[in-house]
Amino acid sequence: MADDFPPMTSIKRWLVTTNHKDVGILYLATALFFLLFGGILALLFRVQLWSSGGVILSDSAFNQSVTTHGLLMVFWFLSPFAAGFANYFVPLQIGAKDLAFPRLNALSYWFYLFSGLLIGISFFQGGTFEGGWTMYAPLNVPMYTGMEAATGGNTAILALTLFTISITLGTMNFLTTIHRSRAEGMGLWNMPLFTWSWLLTVWMMLFAFAALLAALLLLATDRILLTQYFATDQGSSLLWAHIFWFFGHPEVYIVFFPALGIMFETFQTFTGRRLVGRKWVIIAMVLVAVQSFLVWMHHMYLTTINLEIKTLFMATTIGISLPFDLMVFALIYTMVKGRVRFTTPFLFSLGALVLFILGGITGVFLGAVVLDYEFRGTYWVVAHFHYVMVSGVTALIAGLYYWWPKITGKMYSEALGKLNFAVYFVGFNLLYFPMFLAWETPRRVFHYQEGMEIWHQMATVGAFVFGLSFLIMFYTLGKSLVSGPDAPDNPWQYARTAEWAIPSPPPLENWSGRPSYASGRLEFVDETPAAAPATDGGSPASDGGALTTADAVHGTLDQAHGHGHEEEHADHASIWPFGIGIGMFVFLLGVSGLTPSVAALAEWLDPEWAAEAGISGSVDYLYPAITLAGLAILAYVLFEFGREQFNAPEMAVAERWPFEGVGNTKLGVWFFLASDVVVFGAFIGAYVFMRIYAGWDTWGPVPDHTWAGLLNTYILLTSSFTVILALVMAERGNKKGLIATLGATLLLGLSFMGVKAWEWYDKFLQGDFWFSGLEYSLYYVTTGLHGVHVLLGLFIAVFMLYRIFTIDAYLEDSRPVEFFGLYWHFVDIVWVFLFPLFYLM
Incomplete structure (x- = not known):
C-alpha cells in the first residue's frame, strides 16, 4: 500500500x-x-x-x-x-x-x-x-x-x-x-x-x-x-x-x-x-x-x-x-x-x-x-x-x-x-x-x-x-x-525523546526497525531472522530514563535509517472517512432547518398548546430533503467503510500494562461504552433532577401500560442470551447456528422497537406528545435515545448477517461478534435502569 x-x-x-x-x-x-x-x-x-x-x-x-x-x-x-x-x-x-x-x-x-x-x-x-x-x-x-x-x-x-x-x-x-x-x-x-x-x-x-x-x-x-x-x-x-x-x-x-x-x-x-x-x-x-x-x-x-x-x-x-x-x-x-x-x-x-x-x-x-x-x-x-x-x-x-x-x-x-x-x-x-x-x-x-x-x-x-x-x-x-536551511535530525542539543532519533521529516513508516527500551536505552531492533538485535551503548532513553546527551540521540540514527523486515504491512489510505464526514455534514445541515416544520407539526397536533407557547411554523421541504440525502450518503459510505479491507496491525512486541489481555478493538469498545455511560448518566440524571425539582409526586409513570415495559425488558434480556449463543456458534465455526442466533437477536430487537412504537402511538392518540409537558419530554427523549442505540445495534446486526452470508465472516475470527455483544449487553443494561424509572415510579 x-x-x-x-x-x-x-x-x-x-x-x-x-x-x-x-x-x-x-x-x-x-x-x-x-x-x-x-x-x-x-x-x-x-x-x-x-x-x-x-x-x-x-x-x-x-x-x-x-x-x-x-x-x-x-x-x-x-x-x-x-x-x-x-x-x-x-x-x-x-x-x-x-x-x-x-x-x-x-x-x-x-x-x-x-x-x-x-x-x-x-x-x-x-x-x-x-x-x-x-x-x-x-x-x-x-x-x-x-x-x-x-x-x-x-x-x-x-x-x-x-x-x-x-x-x-x-x-x-x-x-x-x-x-x-x-x-x-x-x-x-x-x-x-x-x-x-x-x-x-x-x-x-x-x-x-x-x-x-x-x-x-x-x-x-x-x-x-x-x-x-x-x-x-x-x-x-x-x-x-x-x-x-x-x-x-x-x-x-x-x-x-x-x-x-x-x-x-x-x-x-x-x-x-x-x-x-x-x-x-x-x-x-x-x-x-x-x-x-x-x-x-x-x-x-x-x-x-x-x-x-x-x-x-x-x-x-x-x-x-x-x-x-x-x-x-x-x-x-x-x-x-x-x-x-x-x-x-x-x-x-x-x-x-x-x-x-x-x-x-x-x-x-x-x-x-x-x-x-x-x-x-x-x-x-x-x-x-x-x-x-x-x-x-x-x-x-x-x-x-x-x-x-x-x-x-x-x-x-x-x-x-x-x-x-x-x-x-x-x-x-x-x-x-x-x-x-x-x-x-x-x-x-x-x-x-x-x-x-x-x-x-x-x-x-x-x-x-x-x-x-x-x-x-x-x-x-x-x-x-x-x-529555510535544511534541519538536522536533531537541531536541539539536549532533545531526548524518540522523535529526534529519526530523520526530519520522519519517513512514512516511522521506523524501519522495532524501537525497544528493553536495555534501558533506545535501540532499533532489526527483526529479520538472520539479524541479531542491534545495540549501541550510546542510544538514548526516553525522557524518563537516565541518558540525556545529544551524542546518545545521534548514536541511534544509523540504526533508524537502516532496513528492517515488516511481516505485516500497514495500510495508509481510505477514502471512506472523508465520505462519512460529508454524509454527516449534509445530514446535520438538513436537521438544522427542521424546526419550522416540527413547529407546524406541533401546531397541527396540538393547536391549544402551540398558541399558548407562541409556536408556529410552516412546512419547508428543502431541509427535510437535505436530511434524507445525508442519510442516504451515510448509509452508502458506512456500508463501504465496513466492507473495506484495511490492515492496521497490532505491535507484536509492546508494553501493554494494565491491558495485556485485552485486544485493541475490544479495549476501544470498552472506552466507547465508558463514554456512553456518562451520556446516559446525564440523561437519567436530568430526569431525576427535574422530577425532584418539580416535586417527585407531581407526576407518576408516564407510560400507561406497565406490561409493555415489562414485556420489552423480557425481550431485551432474551436478546442478550441469543447474542451469547451467537458468540458460541461463531467460536465453533457453525455458520447455520450463527445465522440463526444472530437472526433471533435481530428479530427480538425489532420486536422491542415494535412494542415501543405501539406505546408511543398510544400516547399520541391520547394527545400526549413530546412537547406537551416536561414529564413527556423527559420520557420521550430518554427512551428515544435508548431506541436510537437499539436501532444502531440492529443496523450492525443486519450488516453482520450480510457478511456471514457473502463471505462466511466471523467463523475463523469470532471477535467481532463478541464486540457487538458487548454493545448489545450495554444497551440492555441501560433499559434495566429505564424500566423502573419510567414505568414503576
Missing part, C-alpha cells in the same frame, strides 16, 4: 490519508485557520468596544461575534491544535508506527473540519447562535431568542455536537494506543512528559466531553423538536449549569495540559537537564485530572445552591491549585539548576509560565465565594480566563517552533522568532491586563460606565498588536518553508 500512496503534493493524499503524521498536519493547519477566523471576530468586537455603545456592529452581530469567537477558540482552535501535535508525536514518542485505529483517526479529523464548516455556514442562516459560549439556559432556546434565527443557532449547536463526536473518536484511539502500543521496555512512568500530559488529557476528555454531548443532545431536542428541558422555569437553568460545568471545568485542564507537557519538554531540552521532581509532577497532574471533576460548582456560586455546598466547592477549588504549585516550582527549579538557552521555543514556554502564574492567582480570587459574588460576570473573569487559556496558546506556539524542524525538515530564523515572541508578549499583556483594571465592565456588553474607556482602548490597541504577532509567526514559518 505504501508504494501506491499518493505523494504529499497530491490533493488525493490529504483526502485519503490515515497516517498519523498527515492527520497531525491537517489538524495543525485547520486549527490555525480557525485561529484566524476567531481572531478576526475578536478584532471586530474590540473595535466595537473602543467607545461605550460603539456603532460598528449591531446588538445581534456583537453577540454573535463574541459567542462564536469563544466557541471557535475554546473548541475549534485550542484542543485541535494540541491534538495535531499529539497525532504527530505521541506515536513517535512511544515507539508506535501509527495510532491503533488509523481510519477512525482520519474520521475524527473530518468530523472536526466539517463541524467547523457548519459553524461558518450558520452565519448565513439568519444569524448564528448568540447566547454566549457557555450557552446558558433559558437563553439557549428559540422560545427566548426568537424563531427567526433558530436555524443558524441550530447549526451552531449541531456543529458543536459533531465536534464532540470527533473528540470522542480521537479519545478512544489515543487511550487504546498509549495503553497498548508502547515500545518494549517503556513503562508508564518512563513515557515522555508530553505523552503523559496527553494521556491524562484524553482520560479527562473521555468523560467530560460525554457530559457535553449529553447537554448538546438535550439542547438540540429543545431547539429542533420543541421539547422542554431548558424552556421551563422548573430548574432548567440549574440543570444546564450542572451538566455544562461538569464538562466546563475539566475543559480548562484539557486545554492546558498539552501546553504544560510542551513546557516540560522544552524546559528539559533548553536547560539541558531532566525535570526536577519528575515523578511528583506526574502524580500532581494525575491529582489535577481527578480533582477537575470535583470543582464544577464553583462556577455556580450565584445560584440558589446552599452555602454549605458552596463552601465545600471553595475548598476543592483551593485544593486543585496546590498540585499546580508543585508543577510551577518544578519548572522554576529546573530552570535555576540548568543551563538556559533562550531559543524561540524556550522564550514562548517561559512566557507561558509567567502568564499562567498571573492567571492562576487571579483565579483563586474567583474561587472564594465572597469575592466571586463581586467579580462574577465582569471583565475580571474575562481577563483571568484569557490569562489561563491563552497562556496555554503561548506554550502551544512554543511547541510549533520546537517541532517545526522535525515536521518540515526546515529551520527558521531565530531573529524573527524572537521578534515574534517580543511582539506577542507585549500584545498579550496590553490586550488582557487592562481588563483587570476595567473589571467593573459587565462581560458580553459593549456599553460601559464612564472612566473605563482608557482601559478598553488600551485593550483594543493590544488586540491589534497581538494579531500582528501572529502575522509575524506566519511570515517566519512561511519563509522557513520556502527558503
Whole structure:
C-alpha cells in the first residue's frame, strides 16, 4: 500500500490519508485557520468596544461575534491544535508506527473540519447562535431568542455536537494506543512528559466531553423538536449549569495540559537537564485530572445552591491549585539548576509560565465565594480566563517552533522568532491586563460606565498588536518553508525523546526497525531472522530514563535509517472517512432547518398548546430533503467503510500494562461504552433532577401500560442470551447456528422497537406528545435515545448477517461478534435502569 500512496503534493493524499503524521498536519493547519477566523471576530468586537455603545456592529452581530469567537477558540482552535501535535508525536514518542485505529483517526479529523464548516455556514442562516459560549439556559432556546434565527443557532449547536463526536473518536484511539502500543521496555512512568500530559488529557476528555454531548443532545431536542428541558422555569437553568460545568471545568485542564507537557519538554531540552521532581509532577497532574471533576460548582456560586455546598466547592477549588504549585516550582527549579538557552521555543514556554502564574492567582480570587459574588460576570473573569487559556496558546506556539524542524525538515530564523515572541508578549499583556483594571465592565456588553474607556482602548490597541504577532509567526514559518536551511535530525542539543532519533521529516513508516527500551536505552531492533538485535551503548532513553546527551540521540540514527523486515504491512489510505464526514455534514445541515416544520407539526397536533407557547411554523421541504440525502450518503459510505479491507496491525512486541489481555478493538469498545455511560448518566440524571425539582409526586409513570415495559425488558434480556449463543456458534465455526442466533437477536430487537412504537402511538392518540409537558419530554427523549442505540445495534446486526452470508465472516475470527455483544449487553443494561424509572415510579 505504501508504494501506491499518493505523494504529499497530491490533493488525493490529504483526502485519503490515515497516517498519523498527515492527520497531525491537517489538524495543525485547520486549527490555525480557525485561529484566524476567531481572531478576526475578536478584532471586530474590540473595535466595537473602543467607545461605550460603539456603532460598528449591531446588538445581534456583537453577540454573535463574541459567542462564536469563544466557541471557535475554546473548541475549534485550542484542543485541535494540541491534538495535531499529539497525532504527530505521541506515536513517535512511544515507539508506535501509527495510532491503533488509523481510519477512525482520519474520521475524527473530518468530523472536526466539517463541524467547523457548519459553524461558518450558520452565519448565513439568519444569524448564528448568540447566547454566549457557555450557552446558558433559558437563553439557549428559540422560545427566548426568537424563531427567526433558530436555524443558524441550530447549526451552531449541531456543529458543536459533531465536534464532540470527533473528540470522542480521537479519545478512544489515543487511550487504546498509549495503553497498548508502547515500545518494549517503556513503562508508564518512563513515557515522555508530553505523552503523559496527553494521556491524562484524553482520560479527562473521555468523560467530560460525554457530559457535553449529553447537554448538546438535550439542547438540540429543545431547539429542533420543541421539547422542554431548558424552556421551563422548573430548574432548567440549574440543570444546564450542572451538566455544562461538569464538562466546563475539566475543559480548562484539557486545554492546558498539552501546553504544560510542551513546557516540560522544552524546559528539559533548553536547560539541558531532566525535570526536577519528575515523578511528583506526574502524580500532581494525575491529582489535577481527578480533582477537575470535583470543582464544577464553583462556577455556580450565584445560584440558589446552599452555602454549605458552596463552601465545600471553595475548598476543592483551593485544593486543585496546590498540585499546580508543585508543577510551577518544578519548572522554576529546573530552570535555576540548568543551563538556559533562550531559543524561540524556550522564550514562548517561559512566557507561558509567567502568564499562567498571573492567571492562576487571579483565579483563586474567583474561587472564594465572597469575592466571586463581586467579580462574577465582569471583565475580571474575562481577563483571568484569557490569562489561563491563552497562556496555554503561548506554550502551544512554543511547541510549533520546537517541532517545526522535525515536521518540515526546515529551520527558521531565530531573529524573527524572537521578534515574534517580543511582539506577542507585549500584545498579550496590553490586550488582557487592562481588563483587570476595567473589571467593573459587565462581560458580553459593549456599553460601559464612564472612566473605563482608557482601559478598553488600551485593550483594543493590544488586540491589534497581538494579531500582528501572529502575522509575524506566519511570515517566519512561511519563509522557513520556502527558503529555510535544511534541519538536522536533531537541531536541539539536549532533545531526548524518540522523535529526534529519526530523520526530519520522519519517513512514512516511522521506523524501519522495532524501537525497544528493553536495555534501558533506545535501540532499533532489526527483526529479520538472520539479524541479531542491534545495540549501541550510546542510544538514548526516553525522557524518563537516565541518558540525556545529544551524542546518545545521534548514536541511534544509523540504526533508524537502516532496513528492517515488516511481516505485516500497514495500510495508509481510505477514502471512506472523508465520505462519512460529508454524509454527516449534509445530514446535520438538513436537521438544522427542521424546526419550522416540527413547529407546524406541533401546531397541527396540538393547536391549544402551540398558541399558548407562541409556536408556529410552516412546512419547508428543502431541509427535510437535505436530511434524507445525508442519510442516504451515510448509509452508502458506512456500508463501504465496513466492507473495506484495511490492515492496521497490532505491535507484536509492546508494553501493554494494565491491558495485556485485552485486544485493541475490544479495549476501544470498552472506552466507547465508558463514554456512553456518562451520556446516559446525564440523561437519567436530568430526569431525576427535574422530577425532584418539580416535586417527585407531581407526576407518576408516564407510560400507561406497565406490561409493555415489562414485556420489552423480557425481550431485551432474551436478546442478550441469543447474542451469547451467537458468540458460541461463531467460536465453533457453525455458520447455520450463527445465522440463526444472530437472526433471533435481530428479530427480538425489532420486536422491542415494535412494542415501543405501539406505546408511543398510544400516547399520541391520547394527545400526549413530546412537547406537551416536561414529564413527556423527559420520557420521550430518554427512551428515544435508548431506541436510537437499539436501532444502531440492529443496523450492525443486519450488516453482520450480510457478511456471514457473502463471505462466511466471523467463523475463523469470532471477535467481532463478541464486540457487538458487548454493545448489545450495554444497551440492555441501560433499559434495566429505564424500566423502573419510567414505568414503576
